[in-house]
Amino acid sequence: MTICDSKIRLLDESIQGANQMAPRVPFLFVPCSIGTLAFVAYVVYLSSSSLYVVPESQLKLQCGPVEGFPKRLxxxxxxxxxxxxxxxxxxxxxxxxxxxxxxxxxxxxxxxxxxxxxxxxxxxxxxxxxxxxxxxxxxxxxxxxxxxxxxxxxxxxxxxxxxxxxxxxxxxxxxxxxxxxxxxxxxxxxxxxxxxxxxxxxxxxxxxxxxxxxxxxxxxxxxxxxxxxxxxxxxxxxxxxxxxxxxxxxxxxxxxxxxxxxxxxxxxxxxxxxTHLLPTLNISEDHPRETLLYFKGARHRHRGGLVRDKLWSLLDKEPHFVIEEGFPNSMGREQSIQGMRNAGFCLHPAGDTPTSCRLFDAIASLCIPVIISDNIELPFEGMIDYTKFSVFVSVHDALQPKWLVNHLKAISATQRRKMRENMAQVQHIFEYENNYPGGIGPAVRDGAVxxxxxxxxxxxxxxxxxxxxxxxxxxxxxxxxxxxxx
Incomplete structure (x- = not known):
């Protein structure tokens, strides 16, 4: 049975369950557009994710039978x-x-x-x-x-x-x-x-x-x-x-x-x-982290990235914060690996665009992302819940003196450990490389592709x-x- 087979069967069961809970009135057929059927199937898909919970009320929809919905793309x-x-x-x-x-x-x-x-x-x-x-x-x-x-x-x-x-x-x-x-x-x-x-x-x-x-x-x-x-x-x-x-x-x-x-x-x-640039750290290899927050990147960016220079001025001298210029190329790769694996949190401010590969390097490194990018859009939202392993901060709050420092310190060691455990559950979702020559071979199981x-x-x-x-x-x-x- 394919993934889609199971989702469609679950959709049928959800609709049947909703009908059983409905008041005893003559059957009412509610015609649904194709888009609505897609939405229902999508909601059911989300309900199966361990990091996402769909309210029961969203599943109580009465629709005609799902016919013609593709089982494979x-x-x-x-x-x-x-x-x-x-x-x-x-x-x-x-x-x-x-x-x-x-x-x-x-x-x-x-x-x-x-x-x-x-x-x-x-x-x-x-x-x-x-x-x-x-x-x-x-x-x-x-x-x-x-x-x-x-x-x-x-x-x-x-x-x-x-x-x-x-x-x-x-x-x-x-x-x-x-x-x-x-x-x-x-x-x-x-x-x-x-x-x-x-x-x-x-x-x-x-x-x-x-x-x-x-x-x-x-x-x-x-x-x-x-x-x-x-x-x-x-x-x-x-x-x-x-x-x-x-x-x-x-x-x-x-x-x-x-x-x-x-x-x-x-x-x-x-x-x-x-595609993340740093190797994936298995949670069994994780160790105590000495740095509270780590960032390696360009200080001066355009548009939404103007926030970087302001954050730099606020955080550069903070104890247990490591803020440095650079990029994980051949010269700075090892430094980036050590920096992210030794930090509890990794800063992800906007740059020239709202996001960057730094976010996915942080996930690969089990470093809790601190996302300061008001206009960010994230991959696979709904399939996974980023709030279970990331910290979202508005630009306004982040630029208040000491606000970010106090906010991160208030997150307990137990909470951080749980967030890293949640992150470990979704690391594979962001994996592209399948280690076959030319990539010609089965994709990573339940990975990015x-x-x-x-x-x-x-x-x-x-x-x-x-x-x-x-x-x-x-x-x-x-x-x-x-x-x-x-």
């Missing part, structure tokens, strides 16, 4: 040329870029000749490697949640196998001055244009207006020049920080500060985790509903776009 891989994915890796490994200069000991020429070259180990790029692991899972002969199909008409979603982040990072290294310009000298722009021209001319895109197409945009600047054109698609993003310009323009015209643009939303898109497919799976009914609604619109009609999603 059927995925068609768009037919892109190899140069848009593994060919990019061949190009990357065949040349010495400044962004991988720290890794000269790697067998670059041998990597470049592989059928499935490894993803760069440079942390600046590796942190965005979800695109690599998702495609590898689809190419693997596995029995996971995602089932590859041979025709787009048989698919629930269409996966676009473009390594958009790698493309952007290679351009930033080889020609940063051209990155934001639509010129022949910008190889990343040319690749974006080639991918979009091919995808948008396909019958599959035209049939759905792109709503069932999946793009992986983990880097905040991935697909920078064509985002508006793919705004109808399902985007896999680490947060919405890459849309700060659109957010700013949209909210500046609204006195309430509401974001009005429709390029990204929690309803349409999926938040996915960064599986959870991403689950998130997409539960969007399928609403995607299909949107496509059907689009089909029935008569020519010449105008229906305004509404997406006030959060």
């Amino acid at each position: 059927r995925v068609y891989i768009s037919d892109l040329e190899r140069e848009m994915n593994y060919g990019l890796l061949e190009d990357y490994w065949s040349k010495q870029d400044s962004r991988n200069a720290d890794h000269e000991d790697e067998p670059r020429n041998r990597y470049a000749k592989m059928e499935y070259p490894p993803y760069p180990s440079n942390p600046l790029i590796k942190q965005y490697s979800a695109e690599y692991w998702l495609l590898a899972d689809l190419l693997s002969p596995s029995n996971g949640l995602a089932q590859r199909v041979g025709r787009p008409e048989d698919a629930d979603v269409i996966f676009v196998p473009f390594f958009a982040t790698l493309s952007a990072e290679m351009q930033l290294d080889r020609g940063k001055a051209k990155f934001r310009h639509k010129t022949q000298q910008n190889a990343d722009y040319l690749r974006q244009r080639k991918v979009l021209d091919l995808i948008k001319s396909s019958p599959a895109w035209k049939a759905s207006h792109g709503r069932d197409h999946v793009f992986v945009l983990t880097d905040p600047v991935a697909m920078w020049h064509v985002r508006e054109e793919i705004s109808s698609a399902l985007l896999l993003v680490v947060d919405f920080g890459g849309w700060y310009m659109e957010d700013s323009k949209a909210s500046s015209d609204d006195a309430t500060g509401m974001i009005q643009h429709t390029q990204v939303s929690l309803l349409k898109d999926v938040i996915i985790p960064y 599986s959870h991403i497919w689950k998130k997409i799976l539960f969007k399928v009914p609403s995607i299909k509903e949107m496509i059907v609604r689009e089909w029935r619109k008569p020519n010449g009609s105008h229906i305004p776009v509404r997406c006030h999603c959060t």
Whole structure:
């Protein structure tokens, strides 16, 4: 029995239980939209998580029978040329870029000749490697949640196998001055244009207006020049920080500060985790922690990251607080490992974007995250409850003198131990790497790839509903776009 089989059976049992508890009145059939059925199934899924509790009242819904809800996610891989994915890796490994200069000991020429070259180990790029692991899972002969199909008409979603982040990072290294310009000298722009021209001319895109197409945009600047054109698609993003310009323009015209643009939303898109850069610490190897709070990163950032400089000034001289500049590259990796594993709490303030791989390094290190980022969105929320192993602090409170220090000291050793135990239960959920050459092999059991497919799976009914609604619109009609999603 698959995961989805058990969830649907649980859904049926929940509905039956709700009917038994209802008053003895003539049976009332409450018609449900496909989106509602998806919501019910999703609520039932959440109820099975050890770190999430769904109120009983939310399960007392009377609906028609759940028919046609997918048991596995059927995925068609768009037919892109190899140069848009593994060919990019061949190009990357065949040349010495400044962004991988720290890794000269790697067998670059041998990597470049592989059928499935490894993803760069440079942390600046590796942190965005979800695109690599998702495609590898689809190419693997596995029995996971995602089932590859041979025709787009048989698919629930269409996966676009473009390594958009790698493309952007290679351009930033080889020609940063051209990155934001639509010129022949910008190889990343040319690749974006080639991918979009091919995808948008396909019958599959035209049939759905792109709503069932999946793009992986983990880097905040991935697909920078064509985002508006793919705004109808399902985007896999680490947060919405890459849309700060659109957010700013949209909210500046609204006195309430509401974001009005429709390029990204929690309803349409999926938040996915960064790839953590530090090794996972098993809770059996944990030891007493001497530092109260640890942070290693850049002091000066833009936008929401301006809070870092202010926090630095407040906390830098505090006893048992370690605040230092740096990044877990080849020079600072061991320092970061020791720093996080020796600290009770790890600071996670906003940077240029609301989140970073630092959060997932902290989870891997069993260091309780202290999240100071008011606009943060987190992966797999609902599937897991972050409040069971993280501390959330508003920017306003964090900037009050001594507030954060006193707040963290008030959390007892018993509470901290329990939070680390809870964290250990979910560490595997953020694991991408499966230790198979080229990633071609079964995904980590119930890991990041599986959870991403689950998130997409539960969007399928609403995607299909949107496509059907689009089909029935008569020519010449105008229906305004509404997406006030959060």
